[in-house]
Amino acid sequence: MHIKRRLLITAMALGVFSATTGLAASAATIAIITPSHDNPFFKAEADGAEAKAKELGYDTMVLVHDDDPNKQSELFDTVIAAGVSAIILDNAGADASVAAVQKAKDAGIPSFLIDREITATGVAVSQIVSNNYQGAQLGAEEFVRLMGEEGEYAELVGKESDTNAGIRSQGYHDVIDQYPDLKMVARQTANWSQTEAYTVMESMLQANPGIKGVISGNDTMAMGARAALEAAGKNDVIVVGFDGSNDVRDSILAGGIKATVLQPAYQQAQLAVEQADQYIKTGSTGLDEKQLMDCVLINGDNASKLETFALSN
Amino acid sequence: MIRKTLLALCAIAAFNLSGCKLVKNLPEDEKAVSAGASGDAVRTEQRIADTFEAKLLPYVRDKALGFTAFRTALAGGLDEAGNIHGNRGSGQGAAWNFAIADEGVIVAAKLDTRARVADLDVDGDGAADMTIQLGPVIRGNALRDIAPFYNFDDFRDQIEFAKLGRALNDRISAEVVLPDGDLIGRTMRFTGVVPLKKADEKLLVTPVSVEILP
Numbered sequence: 001m002h003i004k005r006r007l008l009i010t011a012m013a014l015g016v017f018s019a020t021t022g023l024a025a026s027a028a029t030i031a032i033i034t035p036s037h038d039n040p041f042f043k044a045e046a047d048g049a050e051a052k053a054k055e056l057g058y059d060t061m062v063l064v065h066d067d068d069p070n071k072q073s074e075l076f077d078t079v080i081a082a083g084v085s086a087i088i089l090d091n092a093g094a095d096a097s098v099a100a101v102q103k104a105k106d107a108g109i110p111s112f113l114i115d116r117e118i119t120a121t122g123v124a125v126s127q128i129v130s131n132n133y134q135g136a137q138l139g140a141e142e143f144v145r146l147m148g149e150e151g152e153y154a155e156l157v158g159k160e161s162d163t164n165a166g167i168r169s170q171g172y173h174d175v176i177d178q179y180p181d182l183k184m185v186a187r188q189t190a191n192w193s194q195t196e197a198y199t200v201m202e203s204m205l206q207a208n209p210g211i212k213g214v215i216s217g218n219d220t221m222a223m224g225a226r227a228a229l230e231a232a233g234k235n236d237v238i239v240v241g242f243d244g245s246n247d248v249r250d251s252i253l254a255g256g257i258k259a260t261v262l263q264p265a266y267q268q269a270q271l272a273v274e275q276a277d278q279y280i281k282t283g284s285t286g287l288d289e290k291q292l293m294d295c296v297l298i299n300g301d302n303a304s305k306l307e308t309f310a311l312s313n
Numbered sequence: 314m315i316r317k318t319l320l321a322l323c324a325i326a327a328f329n330l331s332g333c334k335l336v337k338n339l340p341e342d343e344k345a346v347s348a349g350a351s352g353d354a355v356r357t358e359q360r361i362a363d364t365f366e367a368k369l370l371p372y373v374r375d376k377a378l379g380f381t382a383f384r385t386a387l388a389g390g391l392d393e394a395g396n397i398h399g400n401r402g403s404g405q406g407a408a409w410n411f412a413i414a415d416e417g418v419i420v421a422a423k424l425d426t427r428a429r430v431a432d433l434d435v436d437g438d439g440a441a442d443m444t445i446q447l448g449p450v451i452r453g454n455a456l457r458d459i460a461p462f463y464n465f466d467d468f469r470d471q472i473e474f475a476k477l478g479r480a481l482n483d484r485i486s487a488e489v490v491l492p493d494g495d496l497i498g499r500t501m502r503f504t505g506v507v508p509l510k511k512a513d514e515k516l517l518v519t520p521v522s523v524e525i526l527p
Contacts, residue, residue: 117470131404133475134454141452149426167472174479178450179427264406271405288466292404 029059030276031079032269033072034090036064039192039220041243041265042090044309045114048269049088056277058085067161069096076100080107086276088269089124090115094163098123110279112272115265116163121289126275128291130263132164135242135295136171139261142297143176143215143240146258150181151212154204156197156225157189158217165189168217168242176215185211190221197224205232213238219245219260226257244298244309252303259299265309268293353473357480360463365484369460373521376459377414377504380435380442391512402458403465403474408508410459413518416502416526417442424496428452433501443516445503445523448486454478455506455519456485485521492525500526 030053037043046062053060061079065072072092079087080103087104089111091097098120101111105123113127121127147153155172158165176182186204190197197216201224205211214229214237216222222241229237235256241248244262251257271293275285298306305312346352378386378398386394395401395409402408417433420441428450432441446452457463457478468474505520 119470121466128405129471131471133471137452137475163470167470170472171475174475175450267405290466292407292465292471294402294404294406294408296406 028057028085028280029061029082030273031061031063031075031082031084031087033063033065033075033079033087035092036066040245040247041219041263041309044265045090045269047308048266049114049273052270052273053088056273058273058277065092067092067159069093069100072097073100073103076103080104080109084109085280087111088272088276089113091118093161094119110276112276112279114268114272115263117290124289125279126272126285126287126291127289128268128272128275128293130265130268131292131294132167132263133171133174134292135261135263136168137175138295138297139240139242139259140172140175140215142259142299143172143213143238144179144182146238146240147182147213149179152183152185152208152210153213153215154186154201154208154211155184155188156200156214156216156221157187158221159191160189162192165192165217172215190224192218192220194220194224194227197221198228201225201228202232205229205234211237214240216241219243219248222257222260223247223251226251230256244296244306244311246306246308249298249303249306252298252300259297262296262298262306262311263309264293264296264311267310348469350469350472353469353476356473357476360477361480361484364460364462365481368462369456369481370521372460372462373412373456373506374414374504377412380413380415380417383411383413383507387509387512391509394512395509400459400461402454402508406510407458408455408510410455410506410508412459412504412506413443413516414504416500419496419499419501422496424491429491431496431501433503443507443518445501445505445518445520447491447520447523448482448489451482451486451519453508453517453519454482455508456481456521458508459506482519485519489520489523496525502526 032046032049034042034046050060050062063075065075069092087109097118101123104111110125113124115129117127117129157169185208188200190200214225216225219241222239226239239257241257241260244260248257248260279285296311346355386398391409399409399411415435417435419431420434421432423430429447431445431447433443433445434440435442465474502524503520504522505518507516507518
């Protein structure tokens with residue numbers, strides 16, 4: 001125990017020494033850990049972080065935890081053993097991730113969280129998250145407007161272990177429930193999955209043929225729902241998603257899905273790397289730990305400016 | 314020592330499981346409020362009780378610019394105007410929020426909706442200069458975000474932070490009373506908050522007070 005601590009202190013002293021003399025710059029590595037890149041959103045995060053890290057002269061270790069807290073814990077052991085300078089993390093569970101981030105902190109490695117919050121403060125250096133609630137309110141306001149404040153609708157909910165599924169649903173209902181003529185006739189999870197959303201939407205339609213709108217917790221489920229609606233000849237049903245993916249952008253431009261909400265994933269990951277760089281060099285980011293990023297409504301007016309989770313001016 | 318206390322607590326816990334439950338009666342104000350989501354409502358109510366009348370309303374009234382002064386300030390750039398007169402909501406890309414107090418003639422109104430609005434001509438050119446939200450549904454979080462004393466870091470998460478925004482909107486919405494009949498052509502005096510992400514954005518005012526002049 002004592003030896004370990006001394007070693008750490010020595011290592012830290014070396015770190016400080018080499019940082020000040022600039023020798024560490026070429027060897028320093030930033031780990032980037034996210035959910036699976038199968039979802040383009042997480043791919044955009046990893047790409048954004050990697051591009052910024054390289055630009056700032058760091059090596060990178062890009063890893064995926066597949067939303068499995070055990071795997072995430074193992075990845076943390078790996079990157080701690082590798083002696084990375086910082087960890088950029090989109091975590092695998094708000095509660096379950098606290099211990100992993102603490103483990104890195106105890107080893108002297110700062111973590112910078114993006115996209116999802118964890119349930120403790122003072123463990124990570126930064127938690128930069130999209131204001132999912134604000135984004136959901138934007139999407140819901142557009143949904144209400146498109147629905148003309150009335151009619152039957154269904155909700156597709158995300159994966160329950162992901163805090164953002166609940167936050168978005170609450171944000172939707174915060175707005176929609178203020179309109180008594182909007183009646184939710186079905187609400188079910190499709191676990192962020194396009195194929196699952198297709199099946200869920202089919203059965204929702206069979207039970208509730210009068211559905212006029214679908215509000216979805218993310219874009220992949222919105223795509224699945226839209227496909228099921230088209231297959232059933234219900235092209236005029238209003239679908240609103242969340243994330244701002246290129247697939248949904250194309251659907252909006254083709255007159256399919258009506259709206260989505262952009263999370264600036266690419267920019268967010270870059271910001272996290274900038275803060276990690278600042279912290280590595282100065283020992284502080286100079287910013288609050290918890291930082292929100294506002295989401296942006298995407299509809300027919302601005303969809304053409306959207307590319308890979310970033311909006312051009 | 315700690316271990317012994319722990320063991321003792323475990324023993325007590327185990328004993329309790331065997332059938333009898335000890336319930337300590339605390340006076341109402343000493344009852345612990347859950348730090349989790351179940352405590353949000355109580356904390357939000359307390360925040361409103363502590364700050365709405367005592368801090369928020371005076372803050373908005375004190376900071377409020379007339380429409381002409383607001384436009385002049387904005388002409389020098391949004392960030393400049395914001396740094397002097399406004400407050401930025403938490404986080405990247407959040408809007409600047411400005412307090413405005415003035416009066417104008419209602420040139421349009423949409424009242425057959427849950428989110429009622431009136432368009433005001435303030436500078437007398439016959440065209441609408443801004444839209445005033447009249448509830449019962451109030452959009453956005455302008456009332457929360459104008460106030461430097463509501464800081465995101467003091468909240469458990471974005472849900473609790475959002476609940477305060479909604480509670481402030483509901484509080485103000487309940488106080489908006491409109492007279493019967495046509496509003497077009499009548500004069501409205503208001504104090505409220507405008508959020509702006511761009512200098513040329515349309516002005517959407519969340520009021521803290523509105524009054525239709527006779």
